[in-house]
Amino acid sequence: MTPTRKKPARKRASKKHAGRRKNGVKKTVPRSPQSILTQSRRSSICKARIRDDLLAVAGSNKGQPLSKSGRPAWKYSKFVMIPASNDEPFEENCFERDPIPEDYVFVPKGNVYVTRHCRSKTKESQRVVYLVYHSSGKRTLGIRVPSEIHSDVLQSAAATADSRANAVKVRDERDHTRYRQLLHTQFPLMPADSLEIVLDHAFLKGSGRVGRTTMKSDERKAALAVEAHIRHVHTPYESLLDDGMDRNEARKAVWGTVKAIKTAWEGGGSQTMDLLTLGSRMDVDSDTPEVVDLESPEESPEVIELDSAEEDELEI
Known part of the structure; x- marks a missing residue:
């Protein structure tokens, strides 16, 4: 009859850490300044990503310019109400960051003759004149009009420059x-x-x-x-x-x-x-x-x- 081997006895846990496990106390190792800084950066990045995800879901960042990191720039994410359009026919308000309609160009403020004639001729053609506001919504920057009308007005301005200057001098x-x-x-x-x-x-x-x-x-x-x-x-x-x-x-x-x-x-x-x-x-x-x-x-x-x-x- 073959003698059976006894299984080795299970090692008992060291009594050195028994009291610590019993009391549920975990020994903490002091963290280095480098690890603290790394963790802080990770937390900031996570918060920024969560914030951008929420804005993307809400649709707030559609068409917004991107920052160097590839995410929408936060300063453009603030919600600003566009001023209400007046009762003028064929005239609407928009922000400078809004996409320019096809075949339209931006005409900055400054030249009264060009601005006035671009506005009037666009309305005469029954097309919309877009009044462009700054991102803050507090001041106007110019207008958006069809490109062919803008070209015609520039040619007219050059052709009548001398006669208009003489008329202004007399006045x-x-x-x-x-x-x-x-x-x-x-x-x-x-x-x-x-x-x-x-x-x-x-x-x-x-x-x-x-x-x-x-x-x-x-x-x-x-x-x-x-x-x-x-x-x-x-x-x-x-x-x-x-x-x-x-x-x-x-x-x-x-x-x-x-x-x-x-x-x-x-x-x-x-x-x-x-x-x-x-x-x-x-x-x-x-x-x-x-x-x-x-x-x-x-x-x-x-x-x-x-x-x-x-x-x-x-x-x-």
């Missing part, structure tokens, strides 16, 4: 004469050099200043332009601003002097005041209260009105 000379007569009629005692300064500054074409606005009457534009000239040239207004005084307060402080000189130039008032007398009066001491308190500023609500953005156009 500018006519306006210049009219503004000069307006100032002379409204302020007959204004010195000739002051009249030329006001005419060349406030009524300068393309300056955007008060003399070129279409929102006020000619008489009102002339009055505002002359008041601004007096304030900057014949009062300590600039010095008050340099000393740190608020613009509102500075305008109120010199309003009495502005009104006195303006009245004298209009030929009104109880006594005649010429420019030299007023100039020497202002040069005595710009810090004296007599200069700034000639009259109460509350008598002229127009001083407060000039605190608007349009007053910045009157600066000399």
